[in-house]
Amino acid sequence: MNAPSPVACARPHRHDVLAAGGGLAGGLMLWALGLYGGPPLLGLPPALTLLALTVMAAAELLRRTAPLAALALALPALALDSCAGTLAATVLMFTDVVYAAVLYGPPAAARRIPVASVLLTVLATAVTAVFWHSPQVVLIGIVIALVTVAPAWTGLIIRDHRDAAQAARLRAEQTALLAEMDRTQAVAGERARMARELHDLVANHLSAIAIHATAAQTLDEPDATRAALGVIRENSVQGLAEMRRLIGLLRDANTTGDGPAATPTLDGLAALVAQARANGAASGLEFVLDDGRGPAGAGTEKPSAPVELAAYRIVQESLTNALKHAAPGEVRVRIAHGAGGALTVTVRSPYADRPGPRAPGSGAGLTGMRERIALLGGEFDAGPEGGPDGSVWLVRAALPATGKGEQR
Numbered sequence: 001m002n003a004p005s006p007v008a009c010a011r012p013h014r015h016d017v018l019a020a021g022g023g024l025a026g027g028l029m030l031w032a033l034g035l036y037g038g039p040p041l042l043g044l045p046p047a048l049t050l051l052a053l054t055v056m057a058a059a060e061l062l063r064r065t066a067p068l069a070a071l072a073l074a075l076p077a078l079a080l081d082s083c084a085g086t087l088a089a090t091v092l093m094f095t096d097v098v099y100a101a102v103l104y105g106p107p108a109a110a111r112r113i114p115v116a117s118v119l120l121t122v123l124a125t126a127v128t129a130v131f132w133h134s135p136q137v138v139l140i141g142i143v144i145a146l147v148t149v150a151p152a153w154t155g156l157i158i159r160d161h162r163d164a165a166q167a168a169r170l171r172a173e174q175t176a177l178l179a180e181m182d183r184t185q186a187v188a189g190e191r192a193r194m195a196r197e198l199h200d201l202v203a204n205h206l207s208a209i210a211i212h213a214t215a216a217q218t219l220d221e222p223d224a225t226r227a228a229l230g231v232i233r234e235n236s237v238q239g240l241a242e243m244r245r246l247i248g249l250l251r252d253a254n255t256t257g258d259g260p261a262a263t264p265t266l267d268g269l270a271a272l273v274a275q276a277r278a279n280g281a282a283s284g285l286e287f288v289l290d291d292g293r294g295p296a297g298a299g300t301e302k303p304s305a306p307v308e309l310a311a312y313r314i315v316q317e318s319l320t321n322a323l324k325h326a327a328p329g330e331v332r333v334r335i336a337h338g339a340g341g342a343l344t345v346t347v348r349s350p351y352a353d354r355p356g357p358r359a360p361g362s363g364a365g366l367t368g369m370r371e372r373i374a375l376l377g378g379e380f381d382a383g384p385e386g387g388p389d390g391s392v393w394l395v396r397a398a399l400p401a402t403g404k405g406e407q408r
Contacts, residue, residue, distance in 0.1 A: 010065040019096065020060035027053040027089030037086030044084045052081035056093045063100035068109060071101040078147075095151040102155030103162075114156050117148035196313075196368040197246065209235050235279065264312045266293070266303075266335065272312070273333060276319040284328030285349075287319065292336035303343050304402045310372045311335065311345050311399060317365040318347035318395045326393065327352035342378075343399045351384050351391040373397055 012020075030036060031050060040046050055077035062070035074097040081090040098117070102110050125141035209232050273289040280287060303311070315333055322331045329350035338344045366382055373380035378399040385394040 012061040013064045016061055016064050019063075019093070020057040023060055023089050023093040024053060024057040027057075027087045030087055030089055035088070037082075040085050041083040044080075046085045048084035049081050049087050049090070052077045052084060053087055053090050056081070056090045056097075059097050060093050063097055064104050067097075067101040067103075067105040070097050071105075071113075074098075091147060095147055098148060099151035099155040102152050103159050110156060110159055114149070114152040117152040121145045121149050192371065196371065206235075206239065209239075264316075265305075265308045266311060268312065269315055269333070269335065272316055272319065276323065276331075280323050280331075283323070283326075285322060285326060286330045287322075288330060288332045290332060290334040292334065303399070307343060307376060307399045307401065310376055310378075311343055311397070313372060314345050314369050314395065314397050315347065317369055318349070321365055321393075321395075322347070322349040326350050338398060342401055345395075345397040345399070347395040348392045351393040369395070369397070373399065376400065 028050075031053075036046070036049055040048075055073055059070040059073035059077065062073070074094050078090065078094045081087060098113070102113050105113070121141060121144045124144050125137060128140050129137045213232060269291065270289060273287050277285075277287040315335070318333070319331065326349040331347070331349040334344075334346040334348075336344050369382070370380050376399055378397060380397045382395045383393070384391055386392075
């Protein structure tokens with residue numbers, strides 16, 4: 001058994017019930033008072049106007065739930081009413097049914113009914129003028145237009161305003177949704193950037209502290225213990241200083257983060273490698289910086305501040321990872337200019353079992369480096385690689401001269 005259609009199951013709106021009841025009651029009152037139109041046509045009894053009134057009231061009940069069906073009922077009811085005597089209540093309800101058919105009907109009907117009403121008015125006026133040569137033909141055409149054209153075009157105008165308001169409301173909701181999505185993405189991006197900066201600022205110092213603290217606990221040599229404690233103190237002081245600087249940047253709403261004190265540059269790589277050399281002396285690690293950029297102004301474009309910061313952080317994190325995981329041997333940092341002013345960074349460290357103390361790692365450093373390079377539109381690769389001197393851990397990054405995304 002087929003389920004009933006939604007239109008068939010829909011109950012008339014209470015306003016439609018009131019309109020239908022009021023129209024029916026008003027028509028019966030006019031009939032009782034004898035206030036109806038001229039003599040019937042085609043020999044029809046005047047009582048048929050009551051039948052037309054009842055059918056029109058039924059169409060009025062369907063004006064909102066089934067507007068086209070209501071119009072289909074209203075047209076023959078109006079024709080019968082016009083031939084049987086014409087009640088004003090029936091005509092008024094017909095205009096409301098035409099208006100509702102345009103306002104609540106499907107879009108195709110809303111476009112066709114106003115045009116059809118104009119054609120019907122012109123045709124009815126022309127036919128009347130052919131068979132009845134009288135100035136009153138103009139009045140008849142005006143009355144037909146008031147019954148058909150006026151409600152149809154009024155419904156079309158109101159429907160257009162309603163659709164425009166609904167479209168504006170949808171656009172406003174979409175704009176608010178996009179703004180919320182942008183805000184969420186901006187907050188997530190800022191949190192990720194802060195996490196990378198915090199990791200890069202303290203990971204190097206904390207790793208050196210952890211390694212030398214382990215060495216101080218395991219080695220029973222006063223000189224080695226004093227040296228380890230000295231390294232621990234130095235890295236603790238430097239780590240606290242960088243933490244204060246970062247907290248100051250976060251607290252100061254007027255700080256843009258572009259100042260030279262807050263943004264390391266590639267000129268500080270030598271000091272960074274020297275610090276790693278001091279931290280890794282007890283682990284048998286030797287750190288070498290191979291700076292192939294050449295002198296400033298030698299025909300190469302200076303990288304932008306975000307690119308310099310990313311290269312510095314990559315070298316810093318690579319040295320930290322070497323301190324934590326590399327086997328004794330040489331750690332070589334190579335930085336040079338590539339094609340088109342691009343910047344290439346390569347860090348090679350021995351990859352083998354480490355006999356001394358090893359600091360734990362979480363993998364956040366590699367993730368942060370990969371994110372930095374992706375934001376700038378560069379290329380990044382890290383992993384073990386075989387070489388003539390045995391296996392090495394190779395970090396390779398290629399950065400454009402001007403990054404497309406990240407700003408400190």
